[in-house]
Amino acid sequence: PVISMPPQDVQNFTGNDVIFGCEVSAYPMPHLEWKKKGNKMFLPGDDAHISVQARGGPQKYGVTGWLQIQGLKKSDEGVYICHTKNKHGATYASARLKVIDGSSPAFTAGSRSASYSVEYGDYYDHSDDEDEEEYESGDYEN
Numbered sequence: 001p002v003i004s005m006p007p008q009d010v011q012n013f014t015g016n017d018v019i020f021g022c023e024v025s026a027y028p029m030p031h032l033e034w035k036k037k038g039n040k041m042f043l044p045g046d047d048a049h050i051s052v053q054a055r056g057g058p059q060k061y062g063v064t065g066w067l068q069i070q071g072l073k074k075s076d077e078g079v080y081i082c083h084t085k086n087k088h089g090a091t092y093a094s095a096r097l098k099v100i101d102g103s104s105p106a107f108t109a110g111s112r113s114a115s116y117s118v119e120y121g122d123y124y125d126h127s128d129d130e131d132e133e134e135y136e137s138g139d140y141e142n
Helices: 110-138
Strands: 002-005 010-013 018-025 031-036 050-056 061-067 077-086 090-100
Touching: 002 090, 018 031, 018 077, 018 090, 018 110, 031 061, 061 077
Parallel strands: 010 090
Antiparallel strands: 002 018, 018 061, 031 077, 050 061, 077 090
16 A cells, blocks of 8 residues: 555644544555554544544545544644555554644634635635626527
8 A cells, every 4th residue: 555645744722623634545445544653442432522534536546534633632642643554565654743732812713714714705706707607608509
């Protein structure tokens, strides 16, 4: 297996959410799992604030996996490992999570999502105009 996109180091404040991503490919299809360094169990385990998701692709014989940690705690700090294997071998890549105590008003989820919704709104309105012009000028009778 080959890890084409390893997880990246991340830091965030307690109470916020983080997501690690990992893209792997191999033939036959690789199996992708997450671990926290120092723990024998694969994640998510029985921890309700940690979730793991995977989907096929984007390349053929590829798998993309995510590890999401919601409501960060100081105890979440550490090294997270994306581990992949198939019958021909195994490999892994890791990334470090740094959790900063407290929160900063400049980095609250509310202010980020507000700025995203404005940008998305502008984009959405703009694409609507283009779609209407496209449909009006198109010839659909053939």
